[in-house]
Amino acid sequence: MSQSLIAFDTNHIKGYVFGTSKLKEIRGASSLLDHLNRNLTHHEAEKYKPTRIYANGGSALFLIESDFEEAQRLGKAVQRLYREQTGNGASISYAIQPIPDSYVSGSKNIMDVEMPEVLELLRFRLRQVKDGGHVPTPKNETEDFSIAYPSHPFLATCNSCGVAYAEDMRLDNDDPDEPEGRYCRVCIAKRDEDRQVRMNISKLIQAERNHQGSSEKPSSATLWGHILQAIMQPEPGKPAYDLPPNTQRPRDFNIFRNFTHGKEYLGLIYADANGMGKALEQKTTLRQVQDFAQLVDDAVFKAMGHAICQHLPVQKNLFPFDVLLVGGDDIVMVTPADKAVQVAHTLAEQFHEATQKRYTLSVGVVLAPVKYPFNLQRTLAEEALKAAKKSGSLQNVSSDSKREQSRINFVVVTGNTSQSYTKVYEEMYREQKNIDHHEEFYATLRPYTLDNMTWLLGQLKHEKAQRLGRTKLHQMREAILKRNRTTTIVEALA
Ligand SMILES: [Zn+2]
Incomplete structure (x- = not known):
């Protein structure tokens, strides 16, 4: 049985999250990345019997029961997932390090095996991918999206970022400045996510309120669920x-x-x-x-x-x-x-x-x-x-x-x-x-x-x-x- 480590790192997080200056889009982008990072990546890895070493802050590391080729399929699948969910707004890099057999032999749990060289190699590979020109490195992070779009007089640009072409109308009744607008798919994904969170937030609050004194823990699966949990969790002082x-x-x-x-x-x-x-x-x-x-x-x-x-x-x-x-x-x-x-x-x-x-x-x-x-x-x-x-x-x-x-x-x-x-x-x-x-x-x-x-x-x-x-x-x-x-x-x- 071969085992591999696969490390993920989101590219230009701040360029994506702060791509526009509207609070709801910033929030939506942030929530979307958190969901991709903490939940969807793990879900995608399910068939490779993953052990989650960590998945937070835009990075992730999994131990999977796969060889290099299979791990690569997973890496590409996660990249596709990021593109689809964010309308091509965010991307992620990955690196793979198979664990040599010599580390696996013996009765010791793989989690406790000393492997500084393996971890070092994995970090090196990830750095190489990120610095090696495979990832576009804009001068300024927020310029991330401005490169690929030539200007065309017959196409309307997005009401929010003003950079990409608008693809769809969106009604927004609680935005008095902009009750309706045309947005690009990157901004639509952010706005839809924020609306989703808004509709769920009273449920989350109710769950937190009910939880006080009961043993059932409300969900921290979403970013705001996690934030509310952090607020309500009693701590000394x-x-x-x-x-x-x-x-x-x-x-x-x-x-x-x-x-x-x-x-x-x-x-x-x-x-x-x-x-x-x-x-x-x-x-x-x-x-x-x-x-x-x-x-x-x-x-x-x-x-x-x-x-x-x-x-x-x-x-x-x-x-x-x-x-x-x-x-x-x-x-x-x-x-x-x-x-x-x-x-x-x-x-x-x-x-x-x-x-x-x-x-x-x-x-x-x-x-x-x-x-x-x-x-x-x-x-x-x-x-x-x-x-x-x-x-x-x-x-x-x-x-x-x-x-x-x-x-x-x-x-x-x-x-x-x-x-x-x-x-x-x-x-x-x-x-x-x-x-x-x-x-x-x-x-x-x-x-x-x-x-x-x-x-x-x-x-x-x-x-x-x-x-x-x-x-x-x-x-x-x-x-x-x-x-x-x-x-x-x-x-x-x-
Ligand atoms: Zn836009």
């Missing part, structure tokens, strides 16, 4: 969450105006675990890999659930947040601006707790006006996260800790929206070309350690008690600007 039966998700980003006491700001949070690649390389058996992947994925959901319970209670039957991506070692969320830094702090703190203090998380937060272009806010959040990670690992050179530390970094975009848009945009591209000034750009981003952030949030609380009537957002800006001399990115570039 975690406040209970009051979940009214008709609670809905925000319809679009504009809804966030209602949550922030007149300040029309949106908080975007980008969190990512530190040093996961290195940690994975140190795992030498399949069981170690399985346990590690499970621990990190669970910790990401636990940390998110805790942060939501602590800072984001339901307001007027609406969740005052949305989860754009979660799983593997990533979390991308939007929250009202005055809660974003607190949420980021709890995410970092609780992830560390949930991994028994073995792993840490870095977070980038960008607070920007709701009308600010979402994709620019996202790019800034990515930069903020990168700077946080860089700072966390630089600090390590002098510290005793072997691991990168938790870091929280945030940027406030202020002033006239359209003006700051062009300024930040131009400046970012100019700086990328001009290596000498690179550090200057990052100098405006000042990552905080978890301890510093705890202190800062404590100060803000104290100040709030003293000077009522000022919003937290304003206080925070003031505290940061004056005390810590951190300048906001826009002010630094002006």
Whole structure:
């Protein structure tokens, strides 16, 4: 009996999920990828007697009872599945490593056999496929879809992405800006998925409410089922969450105006675990890999659930947040601006707790006006996260800790929206070309350690008690600007 390992990795996840700036499409894309990743890939592998080592965050690893040729059939079938389900919007790469007979002999369970070389080879093969030109690598991830379509004056383009040709009409009664529109098949797949989730969400909430005190566990098979489970699951030190039966998700980003006491700001949070690649390389058996992947994925959901319970209670039957991506070692969320830094702090703190203090998380937060272009806010959040990670690992050179530390970094975009848009945009591209000034750009981003952030949030609380009537957002800006001399990115570039 031959056995093989087959590894999968979704290509350009963020390019697909954030291909358009509409909340419902981002959410639909995310939910669709999660379903493909956690459920459908495993289902497709069924006839190869798969053992799931992991399947989360867009990656998967299965042990199957097949030789190389059969494994290849599975790889191609999964690729087809991704194309069909996403209307050619998303794709996935795979690599195969047969397990040599010498590892299989003996009475030892294959899960516990030391096979560092086999795992290393598999990682190498996957990297080769991904870097080797088999995967189109766009300059910018969101340009993913813009290459293949020539412009043609007689064909209408999609109302949403504006890139691909529209193929079908869709009615959408709860989109007042666009009650009906023509969309391409990529956007249709995303919108249909989001509608499906919306129709099921009250059932999921009901199941969660009924579950309180009963032994029957509601389904975590869907992304939102999983998110609700993470919110409602009791944990020591975690406040209970009051979940009214008709609670809905925000319809679009504009809804966030209602949550922030007149300040029309949106908080975007980008969190990512530190040093996961290195940690994975140190795992030498399949069981170690399985346990590690499970621990990190669970910790990401636990940390998110805790942060939501602590800072984001339901307001007027609406969740005052949305989860754009979660799983593997990533979390991308939007929250009202005055809660974003607190949420980021709890995410970092609780992830560390949930991994028994073995792993840490870095977070980038960008607070920007709701009308600010979402994709620019996202790019800034990515930069903020990168700077946080860089700072966390630089600090390590002098510290005793072997691991990168938790870091929280945030940027406030202020002033006239359209003006700051062009300024930040131009400046970012100019700086990328001009290596000498690179550090200057990052100098405006000042990552905080978890301890510093705890202190800062404590100060803000104290100040709030003293000077009522000022919003937290304003206080925070003031505290940061004056005390810590951190300048906001826009002010630094002006
Ligand atoms: Zn489209």
